[in-house]
Amino acid sequence: MRIFSFPRRGLAAVSIASTALLVGGAGALPGDCGPFTDVTTFCQEVLEIFTLGITTGATPTTYDPASNVSRLQMAIFLSRSVDRLLQRGSIRTALRQFWTPQNDAALKLTTIGGLPQHVESDGADLWATNYTGNSVSRVRGSDGMLLETWTGASSAEGVLVAAGYVYVTGNTSPGQLYQIDPSQSAGAVNTVATNLGNFPAGIAFDGSRIWTANNDIPGGISIVTPGAVPWTVTTVTAGFFLPIGALYDGANVWITIFSPPRLLKLDSAGAILQSVTVGNNPQYPVFDGTNIWVPNGGSGSVSVVRASSGEVLATLTGNGLISPVTAAFDGQRVLVTNNSSSNVSLWKAADLTTLGSFGTGTSTHPYGACSDGARFWIALASANKLARF
Amino acid sequence: MKSFQTFQRGLAVCIVAAALFCGATSSLLSLCGPFTDVAADQFCPFVLEIFYLGITTGTSATTYDPTGLVTRLQMAAFLSRTVDGVLKRGGRRASMNQFSTPQGDTVLGLTTVGGSPQLVKSDGADLWVASFGDNNVSRVRASDGKLLETWTGATAAGGVLVAMGNVFISATSIPGHVYRIVPNQPAGAVTTVATVGGGGSGITFDGSRIWTSDISNGSVSIVTPGASPPWTVTMVSSWSAPSGVVFDGSNVWVTDFNQGILQKLDGAGAILATATVGTSPYFPLYDGSNIWVPNSGSNSVSVVRPLTANVLATLTGNGLNSPLALAFDGQRVLVTNNGGNSVSLWKAADLTALGTFATGGGSNPYGASSDGVNFWITLQGTNKLARF
Numbered sequence: 013m014r015i016f017s018f019p020r021r022g023l024a025a026v027s028i029a030s031t032a033l034l035v036g037g038a039g040a041l042p043g044d045c046g047p048f049t050d051v052t053t054f055c056q057e058v059l060e061i062f063t064l065g066i067t068t069g070a071t072p073t074t075y076d077p078a079s080n081v082s083r084l085q086m087a088i089f090l091s092r093s094v095d096r097l098l099q100r101g102s103i104r105t106a107l108r109q110f111w112t113p114q115n116d117a118a119l120k121l122t123t124i125g126g127l128p129q130h131v132e133s134d135g136a137d138l139w140a141t142n143y144t145g146n147s148v149s150r151v152r153g154s155d156g157m158l159l160e161t162w163t164g165a166s167s168a169e170g171v172l173v174a175a176g177y178v179y180v181t182g183n184t185s186p187g188q189l190y191q192i193d194p195s196q197s198a199g200a201v202n203t204v205a206t207n208l209g210n211f212p213a214g215i216a217f218d219g220s221r222i223w224t225a226n227n228d229i230p231g232g233i234s235i236v237t238p239g240a241v242p243w244t245v246t247t248v249t250a251g252f253f254l255p256i257g258a259l260y261d262g263a264n265v266w267i268t269i270f271s272p273p274r275l276l277k278l279d280s281a282g283a284i285l286q287s288v289t290v291g292n293n294p295q296y297p298v299f300d301g302t303n304i305w306v307p308n309g310g311s312g313s314v315s316v317v318r319a320s321s322g323e324v325l326a327t328l329t330g331n332g333l334i335s336p337v338t339a340a341f342d343g344q345r346v347l348v349t350n351n352s353s354s355n356v357s358l359w360k361a362a363d364l365t366t367l368g369s370f371g372t373g374t375s376t377h378p379y380g381a382c383s384d385g386a387r388f389w390i391a392l393a394s395a396n397k398l399a400r401f
Numbered sequence: 402m403k404s405f406q407t408f409q410r411g412l413a414v415c416i417v418a419a420a421l422f423c424g425a426t427s428s429l430l431s432l433c434g435p436f437t438d439v440a441a442d443q444f445c446p447f448v449l450e451i452f453y454l455g456i457t458t459g460t461s462a463t464t465y466d467p468t469g470l471v472t473r474l475q476m477a478a479f480l481s482r483t484v485d486g487v488l489k490r491g492g493r494r495a496s497m498n499q500f501s502t503p504q505g506d507t508v509l510g511l512t513t514v515g516g517s518p519q520l521v522k523s524d525g526a527d528l529w530v531a532s533f534g535d536n537n538v539s540r541v542r543a544s545d546g547k548l549l550e551t552w553t554g555a556t557a558a559g560g561v562l563v564a565m566g567n568v569f570i571s572a573t574s575i576p577g578h579v580y581r582i583v584p585n586q587p588a589g590a591v592t593t594v595a596t597v598g599g600g601g602s603g604i605t606f607d608g609s610r611i612w613t614s615d616i617s618n619g620s621v622s623i624v625t626p627g628a629s630p631p632w633t634v635t636m637v638s639s640w641s642a643p644s645g646v647v648f649d650g651s652n653v654w655v656t657d658f659n660q661g662i663l664q665k666l667d668g669a670g671a672i673l674a675t676a677t678v679g680t681s682p683y684f685p686l687y688d689g690s691n692i693w694v695p696n697s698g699s700n701s702v703s704v705v706r707p708l709t710a711n712v713l714a715t716l717t718g719n720g721l722n723s724p725l726a727l728a729f730d731g732q733r734v735l736v737t738n739n740g741g742n743s744v745s746l747w748k749a750a751d752l753t754a755l756g757t758f759a760t761g762g763g764s765n766p767y768g769a770s771s772d773g774v775n776f777w778i779t780l781q782g783t784n785k786l787a788r789f
Contacts, residue, residue, distance in 0.1 A: 081470065081471050081476075082468050082469065082470060082471070083465060083467050083471055084444060084447075084448065084465075084467035086476075086479060087448040087450075087451050088447040090447075090456055090483050091446070091451050094450065094483060095450075098490060103493075132497075132498065133497050135493070135543060136526065136543070136544030136545075137544055137545070175503065176510015195542070195547030195548070196547075218501055219501035219502045219503050219504040220504035220508055259498070260500055261500055262500035262501070298498065299500060300490060301486065301489035301490040301495045302455050316453070318455065325452075326434075341495060343490055343491050343492075343495055361490070362450050362454055362490075363453060383497070385497065
């Protein structure tokens, strides 16, 4: 291998293999700082953003270091910085996994219980609820092996990994909350509350209490405080009609409701602080650290809402969206399950550009989804499978 | 499960707010997302990305002023928001939907470990806990908190180091010892690989050698691994009571409990620079940019820049009460308050306080580690490892 090293002034020398090719091939002359002939100070920093592709220079041999930066140029530099950092910092990069499964033949499937609904990662394993199986499956993330099946979870629906436990909503009337201690041998779930509002579905944790969205007419939310069993349940109904999804963004709990179609920001008592208009029949949203992505099952769209203001930044359509149900985020991409069309849609989360839609198998009806940081996992409701994407 | 109705639409790709992508008209005549003054050209997506990420809000609701120049103050705001956004999105907590902070001891996940647990470290999948009272080491699976193994024979176990594919334990006895655990072997007794100055729990690795802080011996021991134990030990005695050691990628740093200092060492253990910190400093931490020092006697934390050895800030309040150990999860620094039965949190990038959180009466939190998702805290008073 030939190493092209550039003579440089000042800071410690950095040699860049094949950099000459990037700036014009064999005809390019080495400069004082990498390819640049006009950089004499802060060479290391300039070379870093050149190597990372954050700048290409003013010309192949100049960087124009003394010029001011316009706001437009600044946007370009920052946007590229974000992209490169997220891509390089991702575990997918370290694992050399840059592909996206193009079809269902490239999915790894694990058979779990009947009518799987939602799934969450504990960092190593996946926990999936089986609605008609009345059970919860534990699947190892590294190889997709079914490790355990926890029983006694009637109408298991939502799932939450929090405080060292796995929590599951029992989508019954009245609603139930189940607890699994994952460090114990598999068996029956522990029922910690039996008086939630009817048909709890979505579930979230605020650091001390568990919140459920109770998917009934009119329905409401239940706030469950851990303690001696049965746990204390406070149910709030004012302002809710068929709530279904729940998430916590680090400051507030947000709930989606069917009518009117809204994303609701709640205070710590469950009162509505803000009502954001989204598409029809909003389902299970995800927070990406900045924005909340709301799949609108009735509109075939996704609303992207800025959590800090409640502003709807964009309403995404197309990209295979048909009856979207659940959104998941892996640090770079948002995946949405399309229940009726048996595919999933992907976006780059930072700029909302579409990355395509991908089949999960005919009539598999993907429902829930999550990420473990390395890959997405999708509950295929009609196939009784958990798919590694 | 409730079924729901859907409406199938065409497959046209269209970002409604970014009208330019689908050519839709807008009453605001937006060209690039909400901005009327940014052309719908190849540079628009860059502007939209930093808008969607909250790095810019524009100069007004409908303008971005693309030709305006950036002041250094604006530059600071843009870069700060970029760093925050990238760290928050890129962390594993984001991809696992874990944005909550445990608000009290009732929501901590607890695992019973050996008696009087001291320091703890993650190997990426499991936690290794040194238990002084029972002279053993506990291995706890991070994903579910299950106690997997107990390694015995670790008399006076205090510190933990995960390095070289092994787990090393520093003993606080006099003289001290370094024990080795080979984690892919069945659990059993630890192996003693070196005898060091002793008395301290501090232990770190510089890529080839293990360093221990020997608080009772006034020394730092440098242990060079060999083919078979005992490994070669070089002892440097330049301190009154060295309490902790940390490696920043270039140098080992040592805290001196009696002198209230943090010192930068060269490869032979000679002192290169000194930073004056608070009273009775314990186990320091490096966050990739700065070194954090818990000052147990002055209820403060010193934040030191390695390049200059200058103290950037001395943090007080935020519940600090006999702070002993720290952990960093990529965004936040956690400090154990051994006397306050609590932990304190800061945002590491700008040193803002994030609050104090109880760990339970009589819990006496001691050591802390992060596995990138959760913090893990040893509760010395209750013989537990807590997932935070």
